[in-house]
Amino acid sequence: MSEWRLKVHRIHRMVVKEIRQLFRDPKTKRIIFAAPVVQLILLGYAVNTDVRNVPTAVVDHDGTVASREFLAAFTGSGYFDVVSTSDRSADLGIALDEGRAVVALEIPAGYQADLLAGRSPVVQLLADGTNSNTATIAQGYAAKIVQELGLRIASEARGGLTLPVDVRTRAWFNPALESQVYNVPAVIGVIVLLMCLLLTSMAIVREREVGTLEQLLVSPLSAGELILGKTIPVAGIAMLQLGIVTAVALVWFDIPLRGSAFVLIFAAALFILAGLSVGLFISTISSTQQEAFLTMYLFLLPAIILSGFFYPIETMPPGFRELTVINPLRHFLEIVRAVFLKGASIGDLWTQFVTLAVMAVAGLVLATSRFKRTL
Numbered sequence: 001m002s003e004w005r006l007k008v009h010r011i012h013r014m015v016v017k018e019i020r021q022l023f024r025d026p027k028t029k030r031i032i033f034a035a036p037v038v039q040l041i042l043l044g045y046a047v048n049t050d051v052r053n054v055p056t057a058v059v060d061h062d063g064t065v066a067s068r069e070f071l072a073a074f075t076g077s078g079y080f081d082v083v084s085t086s087d088r089s090a091d092l093g094i095a096l097d098e099g100r101a102v103v104a105l106e107i108p109a110g111y112q113a114d115l116l117a118g119r120s121p122v123v124q125l126l127a128d129g130t131n132s133n134t135a136t137i138a139q140g141y142a143a144k145i146v147q148e149l150g151l152r153i154a155s156e157a158r159g160g161l162t163l164p165v166d167v168r169t170r171a172w173f174n175p176a177l178e179s180q181v182y183n184v185p186a187v188i189g190v191i192v193l194l195m196c197l198l199l200t201s202m203a204i205v206r207e208r209e210v211g212t213l214e215q216l217l218v219s220p221l222s223a224g225e226l227i228l229g230k231t232i233p234v235a236g237i238a239m240l241q242l243g244i245v246t247a248v249a250l251v252w253f254d255i256p257l258r259g260s261a262f263v264l265i266f267a268a269a270l271f272i273l274a275g276l277s278v279g280l281f282i283s284t285i286s287s288t289q290q291e292a293f294l295t296m297y298l299f300l301l302p303a304i305i306l307s308g309f310f311y312p313i314e315t316m317p318p319g320f321r322e323l324t325v326i327n328p329l330r331h332f333l334e335i336v337r338a339v340f341l342k343g344a345s346i347g348d349l350w351t352q353f354v355t356l357a358v359m360a361v362a363g364l365v366l367a368t369s370r371f372k373r374t375l
Contacts, residue, residue, distance in 0.1 A: 006220075007222075007225060010219075010220060010221055010225050010229075011225050011228050011229050011232070014221065014225065014226065014228075014229025014230075015229050015232050015233050017229070018203075018229060018230060018232075018233040018234075019233045022199070022233060022237070031198075032195070032199075032237055032241065033241075033244070035195075036191045036192075036195060036241045036244060036245050037244060037245065037248055039187075039191050039194075040184070040187055040188065040191060040245045040248050040249065041248070041252065043183075043187045043190070043191075044180060044183070044184045044187055044249070044252075044253055045180075047179075047183045047187065047310075048179050048180060048183070049133065049137075049179040049183075050178060050179045050180070051079065051134055051137040051138055051141065052078060052079060053078070053079070053080070053081040054079060054080050054081065054102050054103050054134070054138050054141075055081055055083045055100065055101045055102050055103070056074070056080040056081060056082050056083065056084075056101055056102070056103045056104070056105060057082075057083065057084040057085075057086070057091065057092050057095035057096070057100070057101035057103070057104045057105070058071060058082050058084070058085050058086075058104075058105045058106075058107075059085070059086050059087060059088065059089055059091065059092055059104075059105070059106045059107070060085070060087075060107045061087070061106070061107060061108055061109040061111075062107050062108065062109050062110065062111040062112055064111065064112035065112065066111055066112035066115055067107045067111045067112060069149075070107060070111070070123070070149065071105075071107075073145050073148075073149045074105065074142070074145055077141065077145055079138070079141040079145075080103060080138075080141075080142075083095075083100060083101060084100060084101055089106060092104035092106060092126060093126075096126060096128050099128075101128070102127065102128045102131075102134060102135070102138065103125065103126065103127050103128070103138050103142070104125070104126040104127075105123070105124070105125055105126075106123070106124040106125075106126075107121075107123055108121060108122060108123070108124075111123070115153065123146070125139065125142050127139055173341045173342055174341060180253060180255075181255055181256070181341065182337065182341070183309075184249050184253050184255050185249065185255060185333075185336045185337050185339075185340040185341070186307075186308075186309050186333045186336065186337060187245075188242070188245050188246060188249060188336060189271070189307075189309075189329055189332045189333050189336055190304060190307075190309060190329070191241070191245055192238055192241060192242055192245075192268065192271065192272065192275070193271075193275045193300070193303065193328075193329055193332075194300065195237070195238055195241055196234065196238050196272055196275035196276050196278075196279055197275060197278065197279045197282070197296045197299070197300060198279075198296065199234045199237065199238075199279070200230065200231070200234050200275075200276050200279030200280050200282075200283060201279040201280075201282040201283050201286070201292045201293070201295065201296040202283060202286075202289045202292045202293065203230045203234075203279070203280065203283050204230070204280070204283040204284055204371065205283050205286050205287070205288060205289050205291075205292045206289060208287075209288065209289060223368050223369075223371045224368050226371065227280060227364065227367055227368045227371065230280060231273075231276050231277075231280065231364070234276055234279075235269075235272050235273065235276060238268075238272045238275075238276075239265075239268065239269070239272065242265075242268050242272075246264070255340060256340065256341070257339070257340055258339075258340065258341060258342065258343035259338070259339035259340065259342070259343040259344055259345070260339070260343075260345065263335075263339050263344070263345060263346055263349075264335075264336065264339050264340075266346070266353075267332060267335040267336065267339070267349075267352075267353065267356065268332075270353065270356035270357050270360050271328055271329075271331075271332040271335075271356055271360075273360035273363075273364065274328040274356055274359040274360040274363055275328060276363075276364075277359075277360060277362075277363025277364045277366070277367050278299060278328075278363055279296065280363075280364075280367035280371075281363065281366055281367040281370060282295045282296055282299065283367075284367060284370040284371045285370065303327050303328075303329045304329065306320065306323060306324045306327050306330065307324070307327055307329040307330040307333050308324070308330055308333055308334070309329070309333060313330065325355075326359075328355075328356060328359050331352040331355050331356050331359075332352075332356065334349065334352050335349050335352050335353070335356075
């Protein structure tokens with residue numbers, strides 16, 4: 001038998017051994033197949049930045065038809081929910097302090113009279129800045145509602161004539177501006193990376209702890225063959241998990257897949273290899289499974305934070321933006337979001353594909369060289 005056939009045979013036997021070891025424990029089966037689906041559903045609903053039904057306290061000093069029309073524009077939008085009304089301005093501060101309201105709206109006396117006189121009335125909007133994201137979005141919604149109401153009032157004042165400027169906005173790729181459509185594809189990347197790290201970071205350490213590493217060291221397996229034998233089964237499982245969670249995203253969450261499935265699979269293959277290489281490297285530098293597990297999370301949490309999953313990379317300080325370049329999750333999230341929402345091709349994302357390919361090859365080479373055939 002030729003040398004290359006012997007290599008293929010040894011890798012094949014190593015792959016069979018790894019698959020048997022992975023599926024021998026019923027708990028591992030649940031982790032591999034059930035956990036990703038549960039995580040996707042939980043995170044798909046939990047990671048939601050949409051702002052709806054914001055608790056709002058209102059003080060209407062005017063009490064006229066115009067002021068009630070103004071309040072109706074707010075409550076009818078679906079963004080604001082009036083939970084408290086009063087005729088005292090001090091009650092607005094109390095509602096915000098006690099947490100009963102996130103937004104407080106005060107309409108001054110003479111609101112309708114100012115409109116009839118052609119003057120611009122001043123309406124005060126207070127927002128609880130404890131959650132800056134909610135406050136910013138709520139202020140943006142309020143500004144849009146006021147703008148639309150002002151345009152309608154101005155049009156009616158001119159006898160129904162068309163205003164000089166008619167602004168009509170439309171959001172591409174995500175017309176309803178639903179955060180779930182943007183976040184769920186990213187959750188897929190996080191779940192795949194988590195599974196890759198979890199299954200590989202303890203691979204070699206587990207062999208050392210149960211005493212089977214000695215048998216591997218005296219076998220004809222080379223370091224590269226051992227790494228491939230550890231990598232191939234987990235890569236196959238990760239691709240299977242990708243198919244499962246993608247199907248859940250399409251069917252359960254109704255996320256559109258506008259791009260090619262081939263582009264998504266190819267990107268996932270590179271990303272999985274990059275994630276597996278990180279896990280294998282962690283396994284080679286760890287002495288115990290506990291140490292490998294802690295080191296894995298030491299890598300995973302910064303990788304998620306610096307990936308653009310929660311916070312836009314453009315808003316990060318200088319230095320941190322450059323640090324995200326070496327994060328494989330960042331590049332995969334850019335690909336998966338563009339494929340799902342924009343229908344992007346490999347040509348549109350060639351920079352991310354090349355970066356993932358370089359990371360995958362460099363990571364596997366580093367993990368292989370780090371592994372030493374000694375106890």
